[in-house]
Amino acid sequence: MAGLINAAAVEKPEDYRNIFVYLENRNGELQRPALEMIGVGKRLAEKVHEKLYCVLIGSKVSEMADEAASYGCDVILGAESPDLAEFRTMPYARLVEDFVKREKPNIFLIPATRNGRDLASRIAVSCQAGVTADCTEIDIEEDTRILSANRPTYGESMLAEILCKKHRPQMATARAGIFPVPEKVDGSKCERRIEKVKVDKALLKKEILEFRKKEAIDLTAAKVVVSGGLGLGAPAAFKLVEKLANEMNGVVGASRPTADLGWISRDHQVGQTGQTVRPRLYVACGISGKIQHIMGMKNSENVLSINIDQNAEIFKYSDYVIVDDVNKVLPALTEEIKKYKKAHVKKTVKSSS
Amino acid sequence: MKKVPLDIIVMVKQVPDSQEVVIDPVTMNLNRSLTRNVTNRADENALEVALSLRDKAGGTVTVISMGPPQAETTMYECMARGADRAILVSDRFFGGADTYPTGLTLASTISKIGKFDVVVAGEESSDSSTGHVGPGVAEFLNIDQITYCSHVDYKDRHVIAERELEDGTEVVKTPTPVLVTVLLNSNFPRRQTLRRKIDAMKKGFEVWNLEKLGLPPEWVGVRGSPTIVRRMRSIKEKERAAKKFDLSNLGNLVSELYEKNILKLEED
Ligand SMILES: Cc1cc2nc3c(=O)[nH]c(=O)nc-3n(C[C@H](O)[C@H](O)[C@H](O)COP(=O)(O)OP(=O)(O)OC[C@H]3O[C@@H](n4cnc5c(N)ncnc54)[C@H](O)[C@@H]3O)c2cc1C
Ligand SMILES: Nc1ncnc2c1ncn2[C@@H]1O[C@H](COP(=O)(O)O)[C@@H](O)[C@H]1O
Numbered sequence: 001m002a003g004l005i006n007a008a009a010v011e012k013p014e015d016y017r018n019i020f021v022y023l024e025n026r027n028g029e030l031q032r033p034a035l036e037m038i039g040v041g042k043r044l045a046e047k048v049h050e051k052l053y054c055v056l057i058g059s060k061v062s063e064m065a066d067e068a069a070s071y072g073c074d075v076i077l078g079a080e081s082p083d084l085a086e087f088r089t090m091p092y093a094r095l096v097e098d099f100v101k102r103e104k105p106n107i108f109l110i111p112a113t114r115n116g117r118d119l120a121s122r123i124a125v126s127c128q129a130g131v132t133a134d135c136t137e138i139d140i141e142e143d144t145r146i147l148s149a150n151r152p153t154y155g156e157s158m159l160a161e162i163l164c165k166k167h168r169p170q171m172a173t174a175r176a177g178i179f180p181v182p183e184k185v186d187g188s189k190c191e192r193r194i195e196k197v198k199v200d201k202a203l204l205k206k207e208i209l210e211f212r213k214k215e216a217i218d219l220t221a222a223k224v225v226v227s228g229g230l231g232l233g234a235p236a237a238f239k240l241v242e243k244l245a246n247e248m249n250g251v252v253g254a255s256r257p258t259a260d261l262g263w264i265s266r267d268h269q270v271g272q273t274g275q276t277v278r279p280r281l282y283v284a285c286g287i288s289g290k291i292q293h294i295m296g297m298k299n300s301e302n303v304l305s306i307n308i309d310q311n312a313e314i315f316k317y318s319d320y321v322i323v324d325d326v327n328k329v330l331p332a333l334t335e336e337i338k339k340y341k342k343a344h345v346k347k348t349v350k351s352s353s
Numbered sequence: 354m355k356k357v358p359l360d361i362i363v364m365v366k367q368v369p370d371s372q373e374v375v376i377d378p379v380t381m382n383l384n385r386s387l388t389r390n391v392t393n394r395a396d397e398n399a400l401e402v403a404l405s406l407r408d409k410a411g412g413t414v415t416v417i418s419m420g421p422p423q424a425e426t427t428m429y430e431c432m433a434r435g436a437d438r439a440i441l442v443s444d445r446f447f448g449g450a451d452t453y454p455t456g457l458t459l460a461s462t463i464s465k466i467g468k469f470d471v472v473v474a475g476e477e478s479s480d481s482s483t484g485h486v487g488p489g490v491a492e493f494l495n496i497d498q499i500t501y502c503s504h505v506d507y508k509d510r511h512v513i514a515e516r517e518l519e520d521g522t523e524v525v526k527t528p529t530p531v532l533v534t535v536l537l538n539s540n541f542p543r544r545q546t547l548r549r550k551i552d553a554m555k556k557g558f559e560v561w562n563l564e565k566l567g568l569p570p571e572w573v574g575v576r577g578s579p580t581i582v583r584r585m586r587s588i589k590e591k592e593r594a595a596k597k598f599d600l601s602n603l604g605n606l607v608s609e610l611y612e613k614n615i616l617k618l619e620e621d
Contacts, residue, residue, distance in 0.1 A: 003491055003493070004457065004460060004464065004568075005457075005493070006454070006457065006569070007453045007454075007457075007577060007578075007579045008570070009579075017395050018547050018583075024519060037465065061420075066549065070403055074377045088495065089488075089498055093492070095489070108384060112415055113519060114500065114501050114517070114519060116515075117484050117485065117488075117519065118488060118498070118500045118501075118502070120485070121452070121484065121485035121487075121488035121489050121492075122488050122489070122491065122492040122498075124452070124453065124485065124489070125456060125489045125492040126492055128453075128579075129579065130451070130453070130578075130579025130580040131452065131480075131485065131579075131580070132580060133452075133482070133485055134433045134483065135482035136363075136481065148583075151553055152588065153450035153585070154480075156588065157587060157588060158585045158586065158587055158588060159586045159588050160582050160584075160585050161582070161583045161584050161585075161586070162581070162582055162583065163580065163581055163583050164579050164580045164581075165581070166579070167579035189471060190549075205497065205527060205528050206497055206499075206525055206526070207525065207527075208523060208525050209513070209524045209525065209526055210523070210524040211521055211522070211523050211524070212521050212522045212523075212524075213520060213521040214521045214522070216519070216520050221502075224616070230498065239459070245506070248615075248616055260538050262406050272482075273537070277547070280615055281610070281615050281616060286390070286610045298590060298591075301615070302610075302615045303593065304606075304610075313596045316590075316593070316595070317473055317590065318593055318595050319364065319593050319594055319595070319596065320595070320598060320606060320610075321595045321596070321597055321598070322597075322598050322600075322603075322606075323598060323599065324599060324600055325475070327599060329600065329603075332603055333603055333606075333607070334601055336603045336604050336606075336607040336615075337607055339604070339607075340608065341602075341618060344618060345618065352530075
């Protein structure tokens with residue numbers, strides 16, 4: 001517990017060693033952002049010849065530990081109790097804080113998911129640490145062991161490099177979908193320190209009454225994403241988007257306001273507050289290209305945009321553009337693809353016979 | 354049952370209007386003199402949550418903000434929407450604060466106000482966009498938190514809220530005192546009324562400085578911040594050709610997409 005105290009610098013930063021990563025899990029399953037963190041942590045640990053520790057809190061930690069170990073970490077610190085089945089800030093924050101204070105890591109990485117940020121922001125205060133939120137590039141300086149935490153700023157137009165020189169641990173949360181999931185390795189050498197803990201009842205006052213799961217739509221792995229924006233004009237036009245997406249073997253994405261208006265479910269949203277995609281082809285239909293949207297799709301290999309405004313901002317980020325009404329272009333484009341497929345599938349059948 | 358009125362505190366920040374940020378090409382810093390300031394939009398949603406809780410339970414809504422003197426427009430605006438009281442925590446010592454001293458300063462302000470049941474913050478600010486300040490304040494105050502709420506209700510000394518997570522909606526119930534953070538666009542903020550605008554101008558808002566909070570100057574602002582910005586780089590975007598097509602030659606576009614393997618007849 002912090003109380004109203006300042007972030008005091010530590011006297012001997014050299015006493016703080018090793019890399020911690022927090023492994024987010026939901027209902028006993030490791031999440032992809034957790035695996036991405038292992039990848040980043042491993043890279044840093046190798047660079048400064050230190051160990052990678054994974055912190056796991058939950059009700060079925062042992063099973064998840066096997067999986068975590070198979071992605072290559074040196075030590076698993078686990079706290080296990082039936083009371084920890086679901087993420088709740090208070091008990092999770094206390095347990096993670098205990099691990100940090102006992103083990104004194106130099107670096108602590110947490111995925112910038114909603115629960116990850118919920119947790120990281122409290123640990124940073126209780127451990128009097130410095131934290132950089134939502135990093136997209138993370139590195140460590142070999143000689144000083146200072147973390148270089150880089151995050152987009154000013155609406156993604158700039159990248160700020162942020163350092164924390166005198167406080168420990170050096171914390172960062174990392175944006176999901178940016179860092180690769182590491183290759184699997186032999187996890188048998190990983191040391192497991194899993195404790196059965198008793199959780200103070202005072203920390204368990206938050207009741208989780210209900211969880212309404214939604215069919216998760218993972219846009220991040222899609223090869224083709226076709227997204228609709230306000231330029232569609234009406235919710236029904238998402239049908240046209242869907243038809244094109246189906247014809248392209250892709251999935252449907254959306255800009256934020258279309259989700260806000262309920263034209264489509266939030267799970268399809270691309271952008272700063274939605275998903276980050278990097279498909280082979282991104283098709284933007286009636287999307288203006290505001291920076292918060294661009295952040296979520298600018299790493300696409302190819303971008304095709306359809307917009308009625310010949311000066312649309314999105315064109316700056318596009319390889320191909322069609323200046324016309326989406327309601328005309330979408331059916332026409334879908335038809336052209338059908339035609340092309342028909343012609344070419346026939347050809348391949350002929351030549352192979 | 355006796356109605357228990359709620360004392361609610363809302364944390365609001367004034368931010369540069371995100372639609373028109375102007376970056377100084379030499380220093381790579383925000384050119385504040387060319388940028389219009391507005392109330393952080395998610396904080397307007399936070400204020401609306403507070404006002405609707407007060408509609409229901411009775412009580413008070415106090416708005417607090419740490420920022421420079423020009424944040425007065427935000428203070429008046431919040432009062433014109435219905436806040437009972439507004440406190441601008443302002444002092445040159447607070448400048449350059451990262452999330453730690455910002456949380457410390459706001460938590461200290463809340464302690465000084467004394468009585469509260471619910472603290473409401475926005476999900477994140479559009480300029481720092483960390484989402485860390487709200488939970489940081491909760492940690493300083495040692496109270497529970499409910500982040501990323503799309504809906505917040507109150508009953509019998511408990512907040513019942515819906516949290517939006519990546520894979521679904523979580524409905525939670527937490528006894529007060531508690532801090533909640535509210536999602537952008539999760540409600541429609543009520544309008545400012547002329548009547549309340551006039552009242553606000555008459556009543557005015559309070560300005561608290563460092564001395565009032567009684568914090569050591571080295572605990573706040575840039576001196577109290579664990580992190581520093583070493584440098585800024587502009588993000589170089591890949592140059593893209595924006596090759597033009599129209600309804601008459603969509604066939605050519607489709608052929609090109611397949612020939613370049615951007616679209617494939619069969620996924621491998
Ligand atoms: C904190 C914050 C976070 C945000 N996060 C996100 C996010 O994650 N994702 C996101 O997308 N946005 C996000 N936004 C919102 C973002 O700023 C923009 O408002 C949004 O991206 C605009 O959506 P749009 O392009 O669909 O709509 P608009 O900006 O209204 O653009 C519509 C476009 O359609 C074109 N058009 C109109 N009619 C036609 C037609 N008949 N045929 C073809 N084109 C037509 C117009 O020329 C225009 O370019 C966020 C904003 C904030 C403040
Ligand atoms: N200087 C500030 N004054 C008042 N509230 C703030 C301040 N900075 C952040 N907040 C609150 O904390 C939330 C999250 O901000 P941030 O952590 O900067 O993304 C905002 O939506 C505000 O509610």
